[in-house]
Amino acid sequence: MDIVQTQDLRKRYGKVDRVCDLSLHVPEKKVYGFLGPNGAGKTTTLKMILGLIHPSDGGVTLFGQPMDGKNRLSLLRDVGSLIESPSYYGHLTGLENMVVAARMRGLGMAEIDEALGAVRLSEAKDRRVREYSLGMKQRLGLAIAILGRPKLLILDEPTNGLDPAGIQEIRELIISLPIRYGMTVLISSHLLSEIDQMADVVGVINEGQLIFEDKLSALHALSQQALAIRTTDNHAAGELLTAAKVAWQRSEDYLLLNRLRDDNVARLSQILVAKGIGLLRIEERQSSLEDIFLRITGGAVSL
Incomplete structure (x- = not known):
């Protein structure tokens, strides 16, 4: 009720x-x-x-x-x-x-x-x-x-x-x-x-x-999960991802991808290394509750 x-x-x-x-x-x-x-x-x-x-x-x-x-x-x-x-x-x-x-x-x-x-x-x-x-x-x-x-x-x-x-x-x-x-x-x-x-x-x-x-x-549950990678050559890595039809966007020194399954992450790592691109860091990122509120309110909510 x-x-x-x-x-x-x-x-x-x-x-x-x-x-x-x-x-x-x-x-x-x-x-x-x-x-x-x-x-x-x-x-x-x-x-x-x-x-x-x-x-x-x-x-x-x-x-x-x-x-x-x-x-x-x-x-x-x-x-x-x-x-x-x-x-x-x-x-x-x-x-x-x-x-x-x-x-x-x-x-x-x-x-x-x-x-x-x-x-x-x-x-x-x-x-x-x-x-x-x-x-x-x-x-x-x-x-x-x-x-x-x-x-x-x-x-x-x-x-x-x-x-x-x-x-x-x-x-x-x-x-x-x-x-x-x-x-x-x-x-x-x-x-x-x-x-x-x-x-x-x-x-x-x-x-x-x-x-x-x-x-x-x-x-x-509205939180958006992403995979962040940093390589020795982000430009080349980005071109490789685009060719593989993997959506990505740049965030400072990182490339952000939609969250991938573990086996796809392993395959991505192998492809990058095979092309001579060193993988310096890989990490999962998740939108905080603050990010969600800023998104749905257009940045108006006091945090």
């Missing part, structure tokens, strides 16, 4: 489409990575899913029900979110902030203690939030978002501004939520490395349009 679906979602400001005909499919109890460069339309999309802004066209389905003005509040009772930056009262303690949020949802101390424990803020709950580090404030925002174990958690760039230790903590928490609580997590980021380490399914948005959506493994 898809917890979230959008149908040809569009948001237009003036004559500019910030989001255009976007159809997402977020499966249940998975981490869905919503990836794209800054300004691609990620936050706008998440706000439309939450009903914070109205789409110019298209629709949103949550938990199998089309969301409209009548059922929006009832559907959002099962949704936790952290959009852009956490909201908090700096003069109150972490615990007092949690109590305020819990009362609005009709929740008690048991749920508060569970959420604080999940984000490792139990020992700092009695400190004023204005004394918290940036990472602690981010974790407090997450604690508020997961109060009461919502079925869906929507996070917009939750690791922005954190140091490596803070990023690691948030990452581990997000990965654990589907397993520990059966939550579905929809997380946006412009950082490829973060999504690669957290997500089960990936959607890539660029200039408001969804250009890829599938399992993370399918994205890795």
